[in-house]
Amino acid sequence: MTNDELLIRQAIATEAEQAVDPGVVLATLRRGRKPRRTRTMVVAVAGLAVAAGIVAVVVPLTAAREQAPPAAQEVAPSPAADQTILLMGMDASDERPDSLVLARFGVDGSFRAVSLPRDSRVSSDLRLNAVFSTNGGGDAGAQATVTEVEKLTGVRAQHYAMVDMAGFAALSSAVGGVEVCLKAPTKDPYAKADFKAGKQVVSGEQALAFLRQRHHLPMGDLDRIARHQAFLRALIGKVSTEDATRLATLAPLLRQHVRTDPGLDLIDIARRLAKRPSVAIATVPWSEPTGGTTGFVIVDPAAARQFTADLFAGKPGTPGEPANGAGGDGCVN
Amino acid sequence: MPDGFDQFVTDRLDRLLRYATAMTCDRYLAQDIVQEVLLRAQRRWARIAAMDAPYLYVKRMVTNEYLSWRHRKAARDISSSTRTLDRLTPPVADPAVHHAERDAMRGRIAMLPRKQRAALVMRYYEDCTDAEIATVLNCTEGTVRSHISLALKALRADNRVMEVQR
Numbered sequence: 001m002t003n004d005e006l007l008i009r010q011a012i013a014t015e016a017e018q019a020v021d022p023g024v025v026l027a028t029l030r031r032g033r034k035p036r037r038t039r040t041m042v043v044a045v046a047g048l049a050v051a052a053g054i055v056a057v058v059v060p061l062t063a064a065r066e067q068a069p070p071a072a073q074e075v076a077p078s079p080a081a082d083q084t085i086l087l088m089g090m091d092a093s094d095e096r097p098d099s100l101v102l103a104r105f106g107v108d109g110s111f112r113a114v115s116l117p118r119d120s121r122v123s124s125d126l127r128l129n130a131v132f133s134t135n136g137g138g139d140a141g142a143q144a145t146v147t148e149v150e151k152l153t154g155v156r157a158q159h160y161a162m163v164d165m166a167g168f169a170a171l172s173s174a175v176g177g178v179e180v181c182l183k184a185p186t187k188d189p190y191a192k193a194d195f196k197a198g199k200q201v202v203s204g205e206q207a208l209a210f211l212r213q214r215h216h217l218p219m220g221d222l223d224r225i226a227r228h229q230a231f232l233r234a235l236i237g238k239v240s241t242e243d244a245t246r247l248a249t250l251a252p253l254l255r256q257h258v259r260t261d262p263g264l265d266l267i268d269i270a271r272r273l274a275k276r277p278s279v280a281i282a283t284v285p286w287s288e289p290t291g292g293t294t295g296f297v298i299v300d301p302a303a304a305r306q307f308t309a310d311l312f313a314g315k316p317g318t319p320g321e322p323a324n325g326a327g328g329d330g331c332v333n
Numbered sequence: 334m335p336d337g338f339d340q341f342v343t344d345r346l347d348r349l350l351r352y353a354t355a356m357t358c359d360r361y362l363a364q365d366i367v368q369e370v371l372l373r374a375q376r377r378w379a380r381i382a383a384m385d386a387p388y389l390y391v392k393r394m395v396t397n398e399y400l401s402w403r404h405r406k407a408a409r410d411i412s413s414s415t416r417t418l419d420r421l422t423p424p425v426a427d428p429a430v431h432h433a434e435r436d437a438m439r440g441r442i443a444m445l446p447r448k449q450r451a452a453l454v455m456r457y458y459e460d461c462t463d464a465e466i467a468t469v470l471n472c473t474e475g476t477v478r479s480h481i482s483l484a485l486k487a488l489r490a491d492n493r494v495m496e497v498q499r
Contacts, residue, residue: 004489007435008457008488009457010435011435012454016351018360019351019353019360019363020360020361025367029368215361216361216362216364218368
């Protein structure tokens with residue numbers, strides 16, 4: 001063996017020595033076993049878009065409260081129909097909705113939502129989050145996405161709302177930060193995340209990193225999903241206790257970061273949510289493809305339709321709360 | 334009969350983690366990948382266990398997971414993160430005189446294209462044959478030899494001033 005080869009051998013061995021303790025991985029495997037065994041992964045989830053969606057509707061509520069006399073609202077209640085909206089959390093390039101949530105705002109004030117994996121296959125080589133850009137983006141892209149989501153879930157959204165990622169940094173700062181709790185310290189250079197364990201208040205860039213981090217978590221994307229939900233709950237809690245004046249200052253931010261179709265009446269939605277909604281959010285059942293294709297997940301429309309119908313109907317036993325992956329203390333990975 | 338998968342994990346997890354760490358030059362990325370792959374393998378264990386070489390197959394899954402990693406910029410980030418890590422947590426002191434050379438080599442290996450590095454790690458860490466590496470990388474043995482010779486050339490070209498001190 002040459003000296004070079006010897007050195008390479010030693011260098012690689014040294015690199016290999018850096019491996020994490022197998023015990024860490026074992027623990028994850030044991031924890032991961034149960035949910036993984038059921039082939040349809042039903043994980044309570046809230047996408048980024050839901051968080052934004054809630055803020056987007058709760059905040060105008062406050063504005064409405066100030067502008068319209070309360071009596072007027074009681075005399076003229078919201079139209080007696082459920083509203084279904086497709087919420088899309090856009091990635092940094094604004095070309096792909098990375099978070100897709102079909103949300104129903106019930107007449108009774110309930111909020112029920114089904115999250116769709118962004119990698120759901122919609123045709124042989126197209127995933128759900130690519131529909132937007134292949135149809136030219138903008139309103140056309142959004143409408144095309146609404147149509148694909150309808151094919152999968154059997155429910156057509158009447159409206160859509162798009163939220164860009166930068167909005168979260170701004171929103172979380174504007175409400176003075178959002179409290180989250182982590183089970184363990186974690187770092188991820190990709191998402192620029194560097195968090196200690198335990199309760200902490202995140203805002204701005206940190207909030208963005210918290211919501212984006214997917215790598216270096218025990219369960220990857222599933223942990224991110226649990227984070228989204230934790231963030232959402234904290235954000236709702238925060239927003240509901242804010243005073244009206246402060247919330248009113250958020251309106252320009254929302255106009256900047258949330259785009260909807262022209263017909264969406266946020267004030268109407270906001271009135272519904274004012275009744276302290278019961279919130280149920282779950283992911284549509286999905287499975288991995290049986291072939292060797294990677295990067296896609298398969299959503300069976302028959303199962304997805306049944307699931308969506310049950311969840312929207314508020315059938316008991318439908319998942320939604322609390323989130324899998326969040327401990328009893330609300331801490332996430 | 335005890336769970337065959339559990340046995341496999343008990344026997345092989347450590348080695349898989351080390352292999353993945355050497356290949357990715359990032360212990361946490363390696364952890365992610367190995368976890369992800371084992372969870373997947375667990376669900377298809379009956380089929381994998383029936384194969385001639387389950388370990389080789391799982392290693393192939395791990396390798397493919399890394400090679401198909403979405404973030405193309407990963408390789409660059411990883412090598413820089415390796416250097417950062419080393420600065421922050423220098424490897425435990427080794428009395429060997431060529432300690433510095435070895436770590437310099439580590440840095441250069443981290444800069445190699447991912448396939449070349451995977452082949453290199455299988456050759457020099459796992460002591461695989463060309464045929465085994467070809468199976469894992471799903472290519473011909475000729476391609477394996479070419480990966481390795483390109484890698485060695487790059488490491489040497491980079492390395493003119495270096496000679497192991499005796």
